[in-house]
Amino acid sequence: MFSRDNWKEIFETIQKNKLRTFLSGFTVALGILIFVVLFGMGNGLVNTFEEFFGDDATNVLYVFPGRTTVPYKGYKSNRAIEFDNSDLADINKNFAMFIDYATPRISRGGLVKYKSESNNYTTRAVGPAHQYAEKTIMMKGRFLNEEDIRNSTKYVVIGRLVENDLFGSENSLGEYIDVAGSAFMVIGVFQDDGGDNEERLIYMPYTTRQLIEKNNDKIDQIIVAFKPEIGYAGAMALDRSLDRFFREKKYISPDDQSGVFIRNVADQLKQQQQFARVLQIIVAFVAFGTIIAGIIGISNIMVFVVKERTKELGIRKALGATPKSVISSILLESVFITTISGFLGMLLGVFILNSLGEKLKDYFITNPYIDITMAISATLVLILFGAIAGYIPAKRAADIKPIEALRDE
Amino acid sequence: MIEIKNLHKSYKMGSNSLHVLKGINFSVEEGELVAIMGSSGSGKSTLLNILGMLDVLDEGSYTLDGVPIKNLNETKAAQYRNKFLGFVFQSFNLINYKSAMENVALPLYYQKVGRKERQEKALKYLEQVGLREWADHLPSELSGGQKQRVAIARAMAAEPKVLLADEPTGALDSTTSYEVMDLIQKINDAGNTILIVTHEPDIADMCKRIVHLKDGVIVEDKKITQIRASQYV
Numbered sequence: 001m002f003s004r005d006n007w008k009e010i011f012e013t014i015q016k017n018k019l020r021t022f023l024s025g026f027t028v029a030l031g032i033l034i035f036v037v038l039f040g041m042g043n044g045l046v047n048t049f050e051e052f053f054g055d056d057a058t059n060v061l062y063v064f065p066g067r068t069t070v071p072y073k074g075y076k077s078n079r080a081i082e083f084d085n086s087d088l089a090d091i092n093k094n095f096a097m098f099i100d101y102a103t104p105r106i107s108r109g110g111l112v113k114y115k116s117e118s119n120n121y122t123t124r125a126v127g128p129a130h131q132y133a134e135k136t137i138m139m140k141g142r143f144l145n146e147e148d149i150r151n152s153t154k155y156v157v158i159g160r161l162v163e164n165d166l167f168g169s170e171n172s173l174g175e176y177i178d179v180a181g182s183a184f185m186v187i188g189v190f191q192d193d194g195g196d197n198e199e200r201l202i203y204m205p206y207t208t209r210q211l212i213e214k215n216n217d218k219i220d221q222i223i224v225a226f227k228p229e230i231g232y233a234g235a236m237a238l239d240r241s242l243d244r245f246f247r248e249k250k251y252i253s254p255d256d257q258s259g260v261f262i263r264n265v266a267d268q269l270k271q272q273q274q275f276a277r278v279l280q281i282i283v284a285f286v287a288f289g290t291i292i293a294g295i296i297g298i299s300n301i302m303v304f305v306v307k308e309r310t311k312e313l314g315i316r317k318a319l320g321a322t323p324k325s326v327i328s329s330i331l332l333e334s335v336f337i338t339t340i341s342g343f344l345g346m347l348l349g350v351f352i353l354n355s356l357g358e359k360l361k362d363y364f365i366t367n368p369y370i371d372i373t374m375a376i377s378a379t380l381v382l383i384l385f386g387a388i389a390g391y392i393p394a395k396r397a398a399d400i401k402p403i404e405a406l407r408d409e
Numbered sequence: 410m411i412e413i414k415n416l417h418k419s420y421k422m423g424s425n426s427l428h429v430l431k432g433i434n435f436s437v438e439e440g441e442l443v444a445i446m447g448s449s450g451s452g453k454s455t456l457l458n459i460l461g462m463l464d465v466l467d468e469g470s471y472t473l474d475g476v477p478i479k480n481l482n483e484t485k486a487a488q489y490r491n492k493f494l495g496f497v498f499q500s501f502n503l504i505n506y507k508s509a510m511e512n513v514a515l516p517l518y519y520q521k522v523g524r525k526e527r528q529e530k531a532l533k534y535l536e537q538v539g540l541r542e543w544a545d546h547l548p549s550e551l552s553g554g555q556k557q558r559v560a561i562a563r564a565m566a567a568e569p570k571v572l573l574a575d576e577p578t579g580a581l582d583s584t585t586s587y588e589v590m591d592l593i594q595k596i597n598d599a600g601n602t603i604l605i606v607t608h609e610p611d612i613a614d615m616c617k618r619i620v621h622l623k624d625g626v627i628v629e630d631k632k633i634t635q636i637r638a639s640q641y642v
Binding site: 005008009012013016017311312314315316317318319320321322323324325398399401402403406 | 458461463464483484487488490491492496498502503504506507511515516518519520523524563567
């Protein structure tokens, strides 16, 4: 069955029937190509969703003050709510059971200068735990610590791109930079996976910021990280209790939509993940539809091929071809073509996915890829079904009496 | 060489059954050149198909070169056809994407003869039919007579016991027909057994024996003096 002679015969048949070869090869190659590309795009979509959250901790709640819209307990509406250090202390005291850490964040923009270089950057005044909330990765030096908070030190930790902008290739550690008129010493440089903007930030102790701003105790927002073991339900419960706590403490009506806001990353993440999963299922469904269409396509072509060759097969049988040799030559031919073109289509698809990379990021597709095992098994499935689909008409052709086949004009 | 006893064959046409061959007794010796004649519907092609193992008989017995031909599955039939028989058809039945040489070599491929030997043999038989220079041409580049000569070379390449020709000149003009008959006579002169189905009396006269079929029975079976086709060529 696999002798060199048989293969030579098959190659000759393939070479001399180019249209037939092209049709079956094209169907298979196209089917696999579309499958690989679609499936890869689905993965790219999921990548994008994961990236939205990948650079931040997912066990955190962001608490922001707002402006009231409903009068409550003798207070007028349109009152600005403000957080201060006592709120942070209260959270640490009342919710100690559930939370890992809580850190304030005060964001300010400002001109930052070093020697002749200057630029505008956002400065975040935070606590030490902020490093975990943003998954800030230290490249050199250290992050802010409790000591810095207690002493309101004039230290800053700068992003990789801030160092790039201001210092070029020079070392920034221990150097002093001018942040909105005050001199701060650089004690660390960090990087962040969240993109360029996240690496153009400057961190300083929140107590230092409060000292600069007339020694007040105001806080912009509070980031609360819950203990992962309380789970999703626990996080939702903590979300509700924090909401209740602030409404009570700040005299905000329970019906007020904008007195206080809590952004629950865990909840958002869960929703987005579900959305991504549904999208992936839809894409996978379409991709498998493509494979099935490919199988149907190759089956049709096999029927056509066998029909077209009926007379030739009759001649071959009259000359002494056994049914087995008829079937095996048809099948070997089709498996050979589908294998070559299937893998070509697969490689082309993988190549397209690789070359796309970040180019479709605007369409929420990041680094589309396909598991190579998945791609190969899909190709093999198509080849296998092509062979099965080819076997049926081949068997029928082999069973036709040569006299009938020869009569077939 | 061929021994047929009390052969019956009928075809089912819906609920009716068409009795085509009604008790044929017939034998052919080695080296004979037999014409089977009859009007259309007389059963001559059916007889040839049964002789060629392209069709099966209902009743009776068929012995070919001492081997009883019965209860053959397709595989066995294919092997016997390959070993015992060479076919020549009215419509040539060459494989259109193979060159003359490849067509001639095909039965040898199914005999599992090596490639080199196949090509040598194919060229040898093309030489015999006078088409050595046309070996690399496709059937579409050949004339009708040339095609039939390639088909004859192909039938001979397997070195069969019996050559069966179904209206070999049916699609050819008379000059070409005589050329083909001349070739068939020469092959017969070399000792090969040949059966020809034809309805043309002049073709039949070029054989050594004529068997007349009518309505599924042999009505006449006579030896004749052969007319040589070479005198017309």
